[in-house]
Amino acid sequence: MYRNFVFDLDGTLTDSGRGILTSVRCALEKMGKPVPPVETLRRFIGPPLTGSFRAFCGMTEAEAAEGLRLFRERYVPVGWRENRVYPGIRPLLRELKNRGCRVYVATGKSAESAERVLRYFGLYPYLDGIAAPSPKELEADKGRLLKSLCPDTRDTVMIGDTFGDVQAALDTGADSIAVQYGYGAWTEEQLSRATRTADTVEELSRILLGQVPADRGVFISLEGLDGCGKTTQRDVIRTLMEDLGFETVLTREPGGCPISEEIRSLLLSVRHSEMTATAEALLYAASRAQHVHDVIAPALAQGRAVICDRFADSSLAYQGGGRELGVETIYQYNEAGVGRFWPDATVYFRIDHETSLKRRYSASAPDRMEQADAAFFTRTEQAFEQLAARFEDRYLVLDGKKSKEEVSEELRNRLPAFLSEKGLI
Ligand SMILES: Nc1ncnc2c1ncn2[C@@H]1O[C@H](COP(=O)(O)OP(=O)(O)OP(=O)(O)O)[C@@H](O)[C@H]1O
Ligand SMILES: [Mg+2]
Known part of the structure; x- marks a missing residue:
């Protein structure tokens, strides 16, 4: 040994190739030079770039220097991270x-x-x-x-x-x-x-x-009011986790596996407007118990990064806060099914309920959950804020009111450091 x-x-x-190749391609395009085939481009990785510009693109010394300058223009701010x-x-x-x-x-x-x-x-x-x-x-x-x-x-x-x-x-x-x-x-x-x-x-x-060590899984939930951008940003998070070296599993709640998807259609159907708040909360907890068992726990045991669009915190906020059943009651409903699988990290896209309303109605016709009144959403928003303070250790709070691109950029800037500081990766 x-x-x-x-x-x-x-x-x-x-594997640093992607950022180098994209930046080389970008420099050539800006100079109006033809981009060589990818087999040739790969030869840019490793040796000094000016030499490669001259050898593979027929540049003069002055052109190669300009190529390097344009390469850096992209590589220095973003390419190094690709x-x-x-x-x-x-x-x-x-x-x-x-x-x-x-x-x-x-x-x-x-x-x-x-x-x-x-x-x-x-x-x-x-x-x-x-x-x-x-x-x-x-x-x-x-x-x-x-x-x-x-x-x-x-x-x-x-x-x-x-x-x-x-x-x-x-x-x-x-x-x-x-x-x-x-x-x-x-x-x-x-x-x-x-x-x-x-x-x-x-x-x-x-x-x-003398062995292949297993990776330690990471469980990340995405939370926030309807329309806060969870679904919009989840591919950014998936790519980030893959760049950190993880295999990823993308899933959502309610749903994520066949039994839980059936419970989802029960919950969201507008035919069931007479469903009691308690029945609703227990159905969410039941759906989650199956989802943890079928999908989340096995993926974590295999060392994967699990990215879940809504999880138990949504129940705590919507049923505990919004429907006024109380956060502690909902916590108890969920304990048996969640067990030790509370998320390691929760990305919370903070928006207020007015923004939520505007975004939702411009997106699609409201489902049963979305038809609830404004007071319900105000209480839900407050409950999320309380959860963010109570579980501040696992909450990464982002400003969901910023543009989609700004939120993505903030994720790229903050999520890897957050996970590393908490010893999760
Ligand atoms: N940062 C943003 N700025 C403006 N509009 C946004 C932003 N993020 C998402 N949207 C838009 O808001 C709507 C809802 O976004 P998205 O579906 O990602 O939200 P969600 O959190 O997944 O909502 P839900 O809880 O209803 O599933 C979409 O039309 C989307 O294009
Ligand atoms: Mg969504």
């Missing part, structure tokens, strides 16, 4: 830390941009150090970086997706693992010089740990 684990970043921990943690990497790093190993990153990126990526994607807490080239260096000397992290390279392994990573290990006496899921174009000869090779993150985990 090794003691020191030094990982390359791009192509080893994260990155994805390879699934399986997060539990691998977590398990290495649990075993008391030392975990490092040695990267060709600047220290500043590497740290920004690692912090944003919540990998930073698993690291003991980062080594990056100084601003003056044109190209990273990975061997030197490796030595700076581990002066004594016994019990040290360098893991990377390009031959430069293997070379760094050869230069310093460390072992190396060549991973082939990244961007490296390996020759047989180069691969034969690595201590081991791994085609997938799973294989890498087996080599390093």
Whole structure:
């Protein structure tokens, strides 16, 4: 078993290709240059960009410099975030830390941009150090970086997706693992010089740990008044969780599985206007019990991120507050079915009931729940606000009155940090 684990970043921990390629494409379009086919574009990932602009797009030196400027125009504000943690990497790093190993990153990126990526994607807490080239260096000397992290390279392994990573290990006496899921174009000869090779993150985990550690699931509920934007934003949240390295399950309440969907149609049917508030609250709780059993609990056990459009807090607010059954009563109705599956995080899109009304009536004809009176929605709004204060630890409160784009941007800015700070990812 090794003691020191030094990982390359791009192509080893994260798949940074999307942001790089979109930004290259954008620069070429702005310059009115033809965009090469994707096989050629992929070769932009890794080597210095000006060289690639000249080699693959026939640019002059001055044009390549302009290409780089336009690339940065997009990459610096947004492109760096269009990155994805390879699934399986997060539990691998977590398990290495649990075993008391030392975990490092040695990267060709600047220290500043590497740290920004690692912090944003919540990998930073698993690291003991980062080594990056100084601003003056044109190209990273990975061997030197490796030595700076581990002066004594016994019990040290360098893991990377390009031959430069293997070379760094050869230069310093460390072992190396060549991973082939990244961007490296390996020759047989180069691969034969690595201590081991791994085609997938799973294989890498087996080599390093002797096992494939399961990820820890995360349960996220989306809450707020009708029309607050839950359904509009859930794909943004899904993409964010996938970028953090999770497999995702998108579901909704009431419903989410066959039995619960049948209960949903009972609840929302305008034919049932005589349904009592208690019958309604118990039906919601029954539907939820089945949903937790059939969908939520199994997905969390498999380490997935479950994103649920409304959950128990909606019952607490609508039936407890709106229908005036009392939050504590509704809590008791739900306890048996929810058990230990209260959400880890609740994204609350805050809007007032007037905004809710305006948005709903411009969207579709009202269902039975939506026909309730204005006082009902005022009480529901107040109940949500009380829940946000009471469960502030799991509530991420967003201003749902902002434009759709602004709300999406706020999610991208705040959700990963929120989950990381709470130790949920
Ligand atoms: N930030 C926003 N600004 C303006 N309109 C929005 C915003 N977000 C969503 N909408 C619009 O409001 C309506 C309701 O949005 P959406 O369906 O996402 O809300 P919801 O929270 O899922 O509502 P419900 O609880 O009824 O399912 C839609 O017409 C949507 O286009
Ligand atoms: Mg909705």
